[in-house]
Amino acid sequence: MATTDRQATTLALAHALSAAERGLAVIPLSRTKLPALRSPHRSPHPDQPRQALPPCHGECGRPGHGVYDATTDQARIRELFAAAPWATGYGIACGLPPYRLIGVDLDVKTGTDAPGALRELALRHLFTIPPTVVVLTPSGGRHLWLTGPPDAVIPNSAGRLAPGIDIRGAGGYLVGPGSRTDHGVYATAPGTEHLVPAPCPPSLLRLLLPPPRAPHPATHPSVGDRGQGLVQFVLAAHEGQRNTRLFWAACRAYENGIGRALRAPLTDAAVHTGLTEREARATIASAARMTGHRP
Structure with a gap:
């Protein structure tokens, strides 16, 4: 063994x-x-x-x-x-250059017809899946490899597109062909070994993108200019700064007695910059603990 x-x-x-x-x-x-x-x-x-x-x-x-x-x-x-x-x-x-990979995971373990659901979506929204890399999973499912444009951030999702269809996007990963797991080996589907990931059809891409966010609401008047400034500080974060800026702003909010009032606005601002709501809440909770407050 x-x-x-x-x-x-x-x-x-x-x-x-x-x-x-x-x-x-x-x-x-x-x-x-x-x-x-x-x-x-x-x-x-x-x-x-x-x-x-x-x-x-x-x-x-x-x-x-x-x-x-x-x-x-x-x-x-x-x-x-x-x-x-x-x-x-x-x-x-997934989501990294040069391919900016998008994984379409067609699951069969749930008893749903994920391939059929994808065909129905393709008929309804008028797209076809181009020849691309396909990886067969030990359970009988398959992963379709597609690529996204540089300006599109595709989120991970499970069953949002249709039952049994999971999407692997930015911050996610696909099990590579040749990997051995407890349930078997992942393998490239015959005939797709020498292909490169194909561009995601525009109609499908629109389905995968998150709905446009409404303009960020103004901070509640009770937090004053200080709170407005902290929210704007988070909104101005670039990739690589998001957690650090959010943590700093949340610490300052709790130190100034407006942490509780700013939790929701800071969370919304962090999600607006690209963090998940879970990540944002965890960072704010860490700031609360660091400054001696109950999250």
Whole structure:
């Protein structure tokens, strides 16, 4: 069994390096299809709370940040797999250049006809799926690889498009072909091995994009100019600054006694910049704990 695992790890590394040569950023995965490396910010003791720090997406420089560790650098990939000798697969990050990969996951485990649902959507919205990379899953499902334009941020979703159809977009990953899991091996569908991911049809792309957000509402008058300024500070964040700005603004809000009133406006502002609501709430809760307030 140990020999089989070592062979699976060696094969996974080889497949990951090959994918990276084609411009696909990868991370090692365990047999459960989850990132193989444990977060460096988790406490080693289950009963010890995590530190009150803003979410880290790899800024600390240590591995263990899931899809945020994804890279095309061959030396770095070898380091990640060396740190996770139990890895038997690899994940391919979506939403990153040059392909800006979008994964359409057609699931059959739920008893739904996901391929049929996709065909119905295609007929209703007048699009066709072009020839593209297709990866067969051990459960009988399939992953369709498509590409998105540089200005489109496709969110992850489960069943929003139709029952059984999950979407892997920015911040998500696809299990790469050649990965071995507890349920079997992922493999490229015959005839698609030499294809490159095809552009997502515009009609389908419109279905995948989040609905346009309404203009950000004005902060409640009770928080005053100080609160307005903190919200605007978060709204002005660029990628790479979003968590840091939100954490700083939330700390200042709690220190000035307006933290509770600003929780919703700050959350909305953070989501407007690209964070998920869950990430925003977690960051604000960390700020509350850091400043001695109950989240």
